[in-house]
Amino acid sequence: MEIFGVPLPALMGQLMLGLVSGSFYAMLSLGLAVIFGMLNIINFAHGALYMAGAFLAWMGLTYWGISYWWSLLLVPLAVGLIGVVIERTMLQWLYKLDHLYGLLLTFGLALVIEGLFRYQYGVSGLPYAIPDELSGALNLGFMFLPKYRAWIIGVSLTVCLATWFIIEKTQLGAYLRAATENPQLTQAFGINVPLMVMLTYGFGVGLAGFAGVLAAPAFQVSPLMGSNLIIVVFAVVVIGGMGSILGSILTGLGLGVIEGLTKVFYAEASSTVVFIIMAIVLLLRPAGLFGKEK
Amino acid sequence: MKTKRIALAVAAALGFGSGMAQAQISDNVVRIGVLTDMSGAYSDLSGAGAVTAAKMAVEDFQAKEKPGFAIEIVSADHQNKGDISSNKAREWFDRDKVDVVTELVTTSTALAVMKVAKEKNKIALISGAASTRITNEDCNDVTVHWTYDTYSVANGTAKAVVKQGGKSWFFLTADYAFGHSLEKDASDVVVANGGKVLGSVRHPFPGTDFSSFLLKAQASGAQVIGLANAGTDTTNSIKQAAEFGITPKQSLAGLLMFITDIHSLGLKTTQTMYLTEGFYWDLNDETRAWSKRFFAHAKKMPTMVQAGEYSAIMHYLKGVKATGSDDTQKVMAWMKKTPVNDFFAKNAAIRQDGRLVHDMYLMQVKKPEESKYPWDYYHVRQTIPAAEAFQPLSASKCPLVKK
Known part of the structure; x- marks a missing residue:
């Protein structure tokens, strides 16, 4: 059976791979959406922190023998801690100013972080082996899916949905949303708003660190890995609607799949298709697919 | 004491003599631009290592040939983009009096700069870029394609x-x-x-x-x-x-x-x-000796692009000294008629199309x-x-x- 001249198994294979890259888009744009939603900061350092996550995993394994599984737990905490330091020392002074200041600061930070890693390790990238438990491939009938790629899809979906659940359905999430809506009033109820904001930023960049650890075995660990991805991820956030949690998850996965399909039919356009969609969405729905008009 | 004085006198005379010859070197400084990828996908194979190789070439040339002119190196990051590299080359040629632009990894940047070099009548020595277009449909008489091609x-x-x-x-x-x-x-x-x-x-x-x-x-x-x-x-x-x-x-x-x-x-x-x-550090004693010196600076072994960068600049500088001029046509003519013999290439020659042919x-x-x-x-x-x-x-x- 063929669809538009492409055999069905090949198409299914590409859809599967689209879901893998979509998982990364979803996880990263989710972090951005959470941060923008709560802090009103356009966090351009996100890609650099994702890269730092991958590097921390590599350093952990190489210098201290920390396994992949421990990295999956420890690295997001470490990156989250870096985030907390950034928030306390720099970002907290910018909340009252225009968005542009936060954007410029985080963009500058991204350049500094990337530059440091590039200086130390060069750009060719460092190898990070797939953990033994996840090496090998699954025979899905239409393709051999490496177990590691299947793992990426599973884990990132779980993490994304858990985040959505916490923010939209729990008491803690309700506090967070209230703190965004009206910080003064929330504070008056005895809730420590600055602490919540700090933890939110830590959590958002922790997600980026987590995605970095997930990416390390799949790609070469390289200082450029973040900047290659971050522009697309911002397009995802814009298409989904700035600050919309569920929107960024669904758009991330959806755009991954669309990109995958583009690679089947016209590979040359695969790096552009996301931006074409962004332009169309902005024309028709300026607030994004899931965003609310203000 | 006496020998020292004689030596000084000889040196002074030589200096005077070469000073005469250098009347043709514009402001008595040869400026070499290294335009390369300092931060992107190709920065490990060219990048800072290519700048290191260029500096080594200049230091070796100065130590061995004792030229009567000064040599300066400038470098910049072209980010693998054609427009950035042609703008930078234009700025170097027009404002900074750069005589030769080198390295140029990424074909699109090389093709862009070759055109500017031709327009300004300056030299382009390409090491990192690969496309055969450089010495075919896009060839010109001020460009040499040094290290390899597709x-x-x-x-x-x-x-x-x-x-x-x-x-x-x-x-x-x-x-x-x-x-x-x-x-x-x-x-x-x-x-x-x-x-x-x-x-x-x-x-x-x-x-x-x-x-x-x-x-x-x-x-x-x-x-x-x-x-x-x-x-x-x-x-x-x-x-x-x-x-x-x-x-x-x-x-x-x-x-x-x-x-x-x-x-x-x-x-x-x-x-x-x-x-x-086109090059491997461990080919023979000569390549090993050079590469170990490179390693001492760069902390990694050289790629062929970096070794080629050294070789190209050395040949160019010898051309400037031999002709006593930084005039593009004179130096190019010397470079094309003189075989290249160094650790990188043996009895290699630059053809009419600007291709350096070597093993x-x-x-x-x-x-x-x-x-x-x-x-x-x-x-x-x-x-x-x-x-x-x-x-x-x-x-x-x-x-x-x-x-």
């Missing part, structure tokens, strides 16, 4: 792989001038040696995830997947091919690989792959157990003599070639 690397590797029985090919190609050129040159070699090309897929440059393209290559059923890309694109392709179980069922041919790529991927992943290089080497990557010391990565399987390594002049599309 023809020479495709010729060596593709021929070797077809001879080993890899008859059917599928290409994974970086979607810009360089990738297209490499794919075309390799396809020609495959077909000429009795193989066939089943198809190709072009991926955006630079990329990170090549799994989709690799799946297409897998579906083609070709015995050999030719990687017509470079730098991090190649290393990621190779890594992901192993992950998807494509290798070792189908084999990969890295059409343009550098020692930094092998270093980054490790021998376990790359063992037994064929590749063609190339077909390498096979060692197995991990065969590697005895750091950076011991290659078996030299064949020295491809200069006369065969590059596209013959008879096939040239360069208007400068008189047929």
Whole structure:
């Protein structure tokens, strides 16, 4: 059976791979959406922190023998801690100013972080082996899916949905949303708003660190890995609607799949298709697919 | 005491003499621009290492030849973008009085700067860029293509792989001038040696995830997947091919690989792959001596691009000294008529089309157990003599070639 001249198994294979890259888009744009939603900061350092996550995993394994599984737990905490330091020392002074200041600061930070890693390790990238438990491939009938790629899809979906659940359905999430809506009033109820904001930023960049650890075995660990991805991820956030949690998850996965399909039919356009969609969405729905008009 | 005074007098006389000759060197300073990728996908194979090589060339030249003119090096990051590099070159030529622009990794930047150099009548010495267009349809009389080109690397590797029985090919190609050129040159070699090309897929440059393209290559059923890309694109392709179980069922041919790529991927992943290089640090005593000095500065062994950068600048500086001038036509004429003899190239000559023809080497990557010391990565399987390594002049599309 063929669809538009492409055999069905090949198409299914590409859809599967689209879901893998979509998982990364979803996880990263989710972090951005959470941060923008709560802090009103356009966090351009996100890609650099994702890269730092991958590097921390590599350093952990190489210098201290920390396994992949421990990295999956420890690295997001470490990156989250870096985030907390950034928030306390720099970002907290910018909340009252225009968005542009936060954007410029985080963009500058991204350049500094990337530059440091590039200086130390060069750009060719460092190898990070797939953990033994996840090496090998699954025979899905239409393709051999490496177990590691299947793992990426599973884990990132779980993490994304858990985040959505916490923010939209729990008491803690309700506090967070209230703190965004009206910080003064929330504070008056005895809730420590600055602490919540700090933890939110830590959590958002922790997600980026987590995605970095997930990416390390799949790609070469390289200082450029973040900047290659971050522009697309911002397009995802814009298409989904700035600050919309569920929107960024669904758009991330959806755009991954669309990109995958583009690679089947016209590979040359695969790096552009996301931006074409962004332009169309902005024309028709300026607030994004899931965003609310203000 | 007396000898010292005589020595001083001789030195003064020499200085005076060379001072006369230098009347033709504009403001008595030769300025060399190193325009390269300092931060992107190709910065390990060229980048800061190329600037190091350029500095070594200048220091060695000054120590050995004691020129009567000063030499300055400027460097800049062209970010692999044609417009940035042509703007920078223009600024260097017009404002900063740069005499020669060198390195220029990434074909698009090289093609852009060559045009500016021609317009301003300055010299471009290209080491890192690969496309054969530089010495064919886009050739000009102020450019020398020094280190290698897509023809020479495709010729060596593709021929070797077809001879080993890899008859059917599928290409994974970086979607810009360089990738297209490499794919075309390799396809020609495959077909000429009795193989066939089943198809190709072009991926955006630079990329990170090549799994989709690799799946297409897998579906083609070709015995050999030719990687017509470079730098991090190649290393990621190779890594992901192993992950998807494509290798070792189908084999990969890295059409343009550098020692930094092998270093980054490790021998376990790359063992037994064929590749063609214009230089290897461990070829002979001379290359080892130079490379160890390079290593002391850069903390890694040189790529052919970096070694070629040194060689090109050294030849240029000798030309300036010999002609006593930094006039583009005079120096180019000297460079073209004088053979290049250094650790990088032996009895190599620059042809009318601007191509430096020198020996190339077909390498096979060692197995991990065969590697005895750091950076011991290659078996030299064949020295491809200069006369065969590059596209013959008879096939040239360069208007400068008189047929």
